Amino acid sequence: MKTQQEPPRVVVADVVWTGDGRVLSPGAIEIENGVIVDARQLVGSRPTGSHVSDLGDALVMPGLVNTHAHTPMSLMRGVAQGHSLLSMEGFLGVLRNREAHLTPELVPASVAVSCADFIHHGTTSFADQYFYADEIAPTVIKSGLRAAIAWGIVELGDDAARARELRSTAEFVSAMSGTSDLVRGWVGPHAFFVDNQPEAMLAARDLAERFGVGMHAHYSTSSEEDEYCDEHYGVSSLRKLVEMQMLDVPTILAHCNTVPVEELSLLAGTRASMALIPSVAMQSGAPAAPVRDAIDQGVNVTLGSDNVCNNTNVDLFEEMRMLGKLAAFTSRTPNNVTPDEILRIATRNGHKALGGAAVDGALAPGAVADLIALPLREIARGPIGAQSLEAALVYGTSGASVTDTMVAGRWLMRDKQLLTIDLKGQREQQQRDYDVLVGRMAGGADHGRQ
CATH class of the missing domain: 2.30.40.10 (Urease, subunit C, domain 1)
Known part of the structure; x- marks a missing residue:
């Protein structure tokens, strides 16, 4: 029957x-x-x-697609006001001194709070990059959101840290394979040429190719990458990335504030996407990313929120609005990026960056x-x-x-x-977690990652 x-x-x-x-x-x-x-x-x-x-x-x-986020960092929401996290001073002085005391059990509640924030504000899919990704993924799966979660690799030229991070990344991506239809494990070199040396970058690319996943990295937040590559190789960082075949796998390049306009054609036709965060650029005093030129060159441009330590908001409607206004202000051209283009950036382009089908979004x-x-x-x-x-x-x-x-x-x-998150309970747990973190900082001894 x-x-x-x-x-x-x-x-x-x-x-x-x-x-x-x-x-x-x-x-x-x-x-x-x-x-x-x-x-x-x-x-x-x-x-x-x-x-x-x-x-x-x-x-x-x-639904909107946030292509650059750090969900555990809602634990430290707002602590970077007055600092630029796009500089090594801000990164080391504001974040690393806290992250040194961060341990896995302090992660899940803050991830849940961030996921609730996404759901409340219309984000249905996101790309995350942070360490302890194995603690992030189960909470995201429970939330019901769609995500690509990259294990953040920070090695700063330390051989032992590099080996540890690559091993952890491989274990995480392997464990995620087949675990969820909505949540996938990615590879997350934190910042090309800045926090990750070329050897680590190539190893990360090889991992992504091996597992058939993407990479998620900070890029061109300032001129640090270009200064490094000019000194060591005599070429720009983007030319070096192409030469190293780093963009042969799906890659999210977050921020892209200082990408030279004349080199944007190097990104067109690659598997890389530019994830722009206009609010963070403005708050950090960084240049505006060349969004109009990138679109015209055929680069896949997407939108993100970054962390809430600095940009205390994950509202992509606000980011869309800021993107349009900042593009008009810096170009001195009204409607420099049209509303239709901005909405596509926040929807279909985001799905493309995360490996979705052409019609997704x-x-x-x-x-x-x-x-x-x-x-x-x-x-x-x-x-x-x-x-x-x-x-x-x-x-x-x-x-x-x-x-x-x-x-x-x-x-x-x-x-x-x-319907999927007990926000009141998770916020209460987040406060307890923060109190533990502050207590550890006052004690002085490191507890987490170095």
């Missing part, structure tokens, strides 16, 4: 912004097995039934069913015809307005209520 199959799940809303050039009003999205099978304009009565989630006077859109057949909803009344839009919906989403919307978040067809938040 043939078993009766459940009908596809259907999400209905007054407005559906699909991300592929369509606005459905009202619209319906059909989902099976975590994948969108149809997104269509509704004609006539709206569907009903237990399999239908009608969000009413809301806008549904693709749109609400279209074959795409992953990652979506968010916002009340129409909280999108500050001018009269229809006066302002595009895309402009209103970029310049008149806050992630704090997100009411519903779905990943792979599963609701992670409904009506602002988290």
Whole structure:
């Protein structure tokens, strides 16, 4: 006897912004097995039934993709105010003196708090890079978010540290293989030529190739990489990366504030993506990344939040807004990067950087069913015809307005209520963890990684 199959799940809303050039009003999205099978304009009565989630006077859109984050660092949220973490002074003086006392049991609660922050603000997928990745992954899996988690490799030229980090990375990526459909292990050399010597970089690339995963590194936050490569090789750091075949595997290059415009063509056609964090560049007094030139050269440009020690916000709607304004301000050209381009940067380009399918990041057949909803009344839009919906989403919307978040067809938040994370309990644990960290710092002895 043939078993009766459940009908596809259907999400209905007054407005559906699909991300592929369509606005459905009202619209319906059909989902099976975590994948969108149809997104269509509704004609006539709206569907009903237990399999239908009608969000009413809301806008549904693709979930946002954060391509550069450090989830455990919510434990130290705000401690870097007044410092630039894009410099060795800030990195060593503000972070490393705390991370020296960080041990694995202090990680999971802060990861959970960060994941809740993502879900609350409309991020459905992210790329993380930090050590203790084996403590990050289980919490992310429980949250239901989609992620690529890279084990952060910091070796600073120390042979013993290099061996330890590469071994830990290999063990982590191997253990993650087949563990989750949504969360994958990546390789995370912390910063090319700065915290990682060429030998470690090549070993990291070989690990990524061996396991068929990507790499996630800080790059071009300042001129340090170029100064190193000019002194040792007589070429720019980007030319050296190409020569070393470092960009032959999927690679996220975070920040890219000082990439020479004339060398952006070297990135085009590679498997590398530029993950820009405009708020951190502004807060740190760093140059603005050359976003317009990168787009024009065919580079895959994405968006991130970085850590909340400095950028205390993970709201990618705010980052989209800052990206557009900073690009216009530095170029002295209004609308230098259009709202359509900015939304693509925060959705489809992000999925591409994380290894997704070409259609992922749109609400279209074959795409992953990652979506968010916002009340129409909280999108500050001018009269229809006066302002595009895309402009209103970029310049008149806050992630704090997100009411519903779905990943792979599963609701992670409904009506602002988290469904996968006990945020109150995790915040209480995070406070206890912070008190332990501060106590250790006062005691002076190192407890964690060196």
